[in-house]
Amino acid sequence: MKITVNHKYSWHHWVDYLEGALAEEQRAEMEKHLQVCEECSRLRRNVITMENRLQLAGKRLRGSFAVDQNRARQAVDTCWESIRKADAAAQNSASVLDRLTTLRAFMTPMCGSETVTRALHAAAQRIAVQSPEALTEVLWPDFLENLSSITSVLCGDPAAILVAELGRLAS
């Protein structure tokens, strides 16, 4: 964007000048022009005045939005609580998934993968959980008991005992 705001100076030039970012030589040249050019001098005056007014008005508005520090601390504590809960849920979920993988690996050679999937789902649904992946830490012992009892029917008591032990060791 090359816009000549006033006379020979582009807006880039003006912004850098007003921000004090212009090279010394360029700044001196511009100052010289401003001394003799009423129009440019007025533009500088207007923009600087507006800048000061905006800064002051902005500061006033900022000050009027003060938030009670106790309230801010409470809100931050609530954030921490949510973060902790979410972290715990994620950790729990990862841990349950790992255990399911272990059980699946153990049972598949005995019953076949499709039967294992059905057995896991049935054990979860008996405790009103939609799928084994949705199990929580608290429900794990009940789930394990159900799975052990299903395994007993499918593969016999020794396999059922091993499933129960493996599930306990993994948790």
Add this chain to the structure above:
Amino acid sequence: MTRSDAAFGSMASALFTRLVRYFSIRGLDIQTAEELAQDVLMIIYRKAEMLRNKESFYGWLYKIARNQHLQHVRRHKREAELVDLDWLPPSSSEQVVAGETSQEDEFLHWIRPLEPEEQQIMILRYIEDLSYQEIATALGIPLGTVKWKIFDAKMRLAGILNQSR
């Protein structure tokens, strides 16, 4: 709590205040503003490690805040215009000069004649106190555009306020 958690905790209260102000100025009630501020804090805690350039933190923070505000507006099926100051009472610069507006509201009345994107830039510059670069990051626009729009807005607003005197 780890060391970085403690650092985040001490910074979070100050950020919360800034964020509540950011959302309140955009017309949200205090409860919604606080909820969105909490959402933003949680996002920056989760994603803080993704921020490569620490100097652009505030630009990044307001970018997230802006996205959260947009999502909130969309959820509530309102006009997806980020800075729509229609919630302000109708005003003119004459009112401000004549002292009919409170000093706190002065800024918002002044920027009312500007386009929504320009209002957004001016709020980030003069209320949130961001640098040109941080504004560019927050809004995802070129640095030159930010500089030009602020300079141009100041020229125009000076003209309006001088006329109304």
